[in-house]
Amino acid sequence: MSPPNPTKRRRILDAARRVCSQSGYEAARMDEIAHVAGVSKGTLYNFFASKEALLVATVLAAHEDFVVVLPAVEDPTLDPRVRLEALIESLAGGFEGIAQHILLTHQAWSVVLSSPAARQELLGTLRAIYSEYDKQLQSILKAGTESGVLRREIDISVVAANWIAIYDGLLYRAGFQEDGDPNPSYTADGVRRSLGWLVEQLLASDVPRLKIEPTEETARA
Amino acid sequence: MSPPNPTKRRRILDAARRVCSQSGYEAARMDEIAHVAGVSKGTLYNFFASKEALLVATVLAAHEDFVVVLPAVEDPTLDPRVRLEALIESLAGGFEGIAQHILLTHQAWSVVLSSPAARQELLGTLRAIYSEYDKQLQSILKAGTESGVLRREIDISVVAANWIAIYDGLLYRAGFQEDGDPNPSYTADGVRRSLGWLVEQLLASDVPRLKIEPTEETARA
Amino acid sequence: MSPPNPTKRRRILDAARRVCSQSGYEAARMDEIAHVAGVSKGTLYNFFASKEALLVATVLAAHEDFVVVLPAVEDPTLDPRVRLEALIESLAGGFEGIAQHILLTHQAWSVVLSSPAARQELLGTLRAIYSEYDKQLQSILKAGTESGVLRREIDISVVAANWIAIYDGLLYRAGFQEDGDPNPSYTADGVRRSLGWLVEQLLASDVPRLKIEPTEETARA
């Protein structure tokens, strides 16, 4: 039991996420996080070596919570169109959860800049996540062009870069929205529309687009 | 020598940009900014009411410095293809300058969270910048579809949203790059490639793409 | 060890009184008060919200410490002459203690001017103290005139005002005295002499003055 009590650790991470999202990382006080978590300040330090370590863990936990990759994405036997639509659903499903905490991620940069150790851990993990996305995406695109479902002449690396850029860009802009602002581009449906448009550009002229419906599982996430 | 001495104000903003980019905003000390600017701490406070006010001014100044819209973009008599390529050049030209300071912008959100006044100023200005981009872009796309240069069936709002998302997404990811990382997607050329690909998808099947060469002027910016 | 640790709070107040009496309130540094109290600066702020709050508490504590009203003063069954002499003893007993810190009280006004909240607290408490004195004094004088021990024609409110003014005036002037200055008017004995003279003016012509000796208890206070 090296992290002595998983439940308590979780409570602390949740409290940190909530407090940091409201006040910003630097403004968040360990006192308040402890209070919200219902533990004492000393206990915080039994689970996390420092405020910085707590933030890094909080940011990573937030990412993990919202990244749900549907099994269909990874199934090479499926039609690439189905796999791309499943990937869109995976991303759309996590979008609003991540967007809600995007400020948390932004704040992480403050820490990253002043601490080489945190920089390594945070950047490394984020790059790994992105790299995994990229790999997945390129393998689907490759399968698509080879099977003739997607246009053969597309530049896979450019399309993959654009795919990821579109998702990141929507996420980034979602952080600008005031709470009451209903701009539909920066919602889960906006993700479906934007990436759906991208997929349409990729299709060979003689194949129809396949649409999968959001399942209960993806809707939940 | 009246109080608003533009040179000294500029020196302070430049120093703040440099120091904040290195240390992060919260970690930056007013002492150090004053030292780098070559003025005393007291002088800082003659120009900016607080550290927070200095950050907001610094972020906005960084944006203004790098947003250069080429005249061709706004000339409605030109071929929409030319105008789109000019817009790409405008964005690509500013990309690396903005990317260099993108972390500063990310950090700004931390501060902005704890100050409604600063939040208003920063969000308002950024939204105004984006709104201008969006308007410009949609007007070009409209002209293109009406003149038949662009495919008539494209959904202008989706394409515009994707255009902006791609640019933002590339910018966002540029912040992840280690200094020595040579990933070519997150450079000015990456912007040209990604947005260029987007433009190609828009062209009516019977028109060729027009390419404009980077001029000396745009390369400088 | 709950937050309101009376011993530590007391140590801080004593230290503040000592430091402020020497350096003046504004010149006193929280650093030094903490040092003299033998606690850290942070602990100061666990007990008092600000330097200003510490001053107000210090001034009030100094007053409370030296205000000792002898029981005889309040006993309506005693001869009014005895009660007046007991009141003189109460005032004389506290005189030098208060005089020693009277400069602190004077300084308090400087602070009080810039803070309405502190002004209310300090003024209110001081007025309550004075009001109590006044009430006590007038009730004794009334009993005296009614019983015929004091001249029936005296104007009680004028005499009470003069009584209090004499005490305050001696206190005020005590603040002017250099440490080595032996002017006997501004000492406990000066208080006895001045107020004793006043009492003599009040006595009906056919009653002798009663003198009570300072007891060990009053001398201590």
Add this chain to the structure above:
Amino acid sequence: MSPPNPTKRRRILDAARRVCSQSGYEAARMDEIAHVAGVSKGTLYNFFASKEALLVATVLAAHEDFVVVLPAVEDPTLDPRVRLEALIESLAGGFEGIAQHILLTHQAWSVVLSSPAARQELLGTLRAIYSEYDKQLQSILKAGTESGVLRREIDISVVAANWIAIYDGLLYRAGFQEDGDPNPSYTADGVRRSLGWLVEQLLASDVPRLKIEPTEETARA
């Protein structure tokens, strides 16, 4: 012309009096005093070596302005009763002016404590003023007892001390009064009443009290 310009010096002293009375000495800023005086900060330092020197000069100037001794007080050929009443008028005439600035005097103690030089100048001058009062008063009382107008058995030094203490005490308490508080004891009339009562106690049983009417001159002061 060693104080270079008497008018400007006066303007500065008036400004300092006004600003310090409102904000308290420590809170008063040289900036504001200069602004109120209509001169630059640099000019302040041409007339007064430091903020401390300015306060001392301000307090002394305020005292001088309000101390007006009627000629009758000093005329040894007059009936001592007339001279005492004239002294009461002198004190009553200056009372409200001084009371209005009593806080200024209180603030002086802050400075006095932290600066031996200021202490010497301020305490010395105030003691001289009081000493003069005391001398004057005792000489009148002596003349009165010798001429038989006052009771021969009075202890001149005790009576003089009480006289001064009453005046000081009333002044001190006047500082406690809220602006709207109408307590009549702490006004010019209160001074007349309190000291008038004292004089009555001194009169030989066979002489009536003499009352002088406030003249236009004393009412102005």
Add this chain to the structure above:
DNA sequence: AATGAATGAGACTTCATTCAT
């Protein structure tokens, strides 16, 4: 003599971290 922008020492206050209980 007058100005006021610049200076920088110094004060208050905060808050991450520790450690005795």
Add this chain to the structure above:
DNA sequence: TATGAATGAAGTCTCATTCAT
């Protein structure tokens, strides 16, 4: 293991004073 009072380094901001113009 949990607690939370105590710590004290460090940061922002103020404002008396200076001095070049």
